[in-house]
Amino acid sequence: MARTPRIATAITELLAGNERHAWTLEEIRDSLVRGGTKTDFSSIFRASEKLIADGAIKKLSLEDGRACFEQAAAHHDHLHCTDCDRLVAIPCVIPRKALTAIEARAGVTISEHQVTLIGLCPTCRIAAEKRQPRTTRSRVRRGASS
Amino acid sequence: MARTPRIATAITELLAGNERHAWTLEEIRDSLVRGGTKTDFSSIFRASEKLIADGAIKKLSLEDGRACFEQAAAHHDHLHCTDCDRLVAIPCVIPRKALTAIEARAGVTISEHQVTLIGLCPTCRIAAEKRQPRTTRSRVRRGASS
DNA sequence: CTAAGTGCAAATCATTTGCAACCAG
């Protein structure tokens, strides 16, 4: 390496933090610039490509077509909050057995899958309930009562 | 109505047929033009918007960010074939009970969801198996064809 | 006539690429 890739490093750190789960290119750019890093889309874009190739981050796509990036991690699904517009991670929703069953039933081969739930993230859900309490007693979220 | 919307009608018919399950704007444009209809992206785009507003069709987005359209119908999921690049409909993969369970477990509210399976559609799966049978004994002609 | 529907051209948006300057190794 001829130089320590400042931008790639900055992106990696940003995605590793928990300010957000996933970031669009614009959000990454804004965050870096606000943080005092002089950069632009092309640098971020190319650094992201490299990070993806290295397997350090992953690219997702929002329903509106924009791309966003998340830190590489074990497979999980996402919920796109209609209120705050953030993407939050959700444990995988489809059990492997279900996928196998679908393959058999539909006659397809499934190599991967992506699930996007649309709704309210935990934070916005709570906020919504405060603004407009449920007519019925709202449930209390307690430890996984599976 | 001042005029019978030719383009909207053409789109509706196209999506109602079974040549494809979902069409990109470009595919719609190409198909209409090939069929002798003089039109362009903006007309198709606006007619689509109207059809969406009317609830006649739905807009989806591919992983690469392009939009595509399908006839409105009961909820179902999709498989994006990595071979022929088509989107095929798959009966919904996530049972309602599972969604409710996720809402409770993750503390979110789910208003809708979209699942995209990535893999081979029935046609391409069969084609793939012909090219390379899974049966151990019939292991033949690998390589050869380029 | 009169406005919804349409086509062409131009504007946007979100990337993506060309290229010359830079600089850590």
Next chain:
DNA sequence: CTGGTTGCAAATGATTTGCACTTAG
């Protein structure tokens, strides 16, 4: 020195919008 990085500017690709024209009702 040198090649991987980076920033600026320009190019793309896919929509989306401005506007004048057309024509069914």
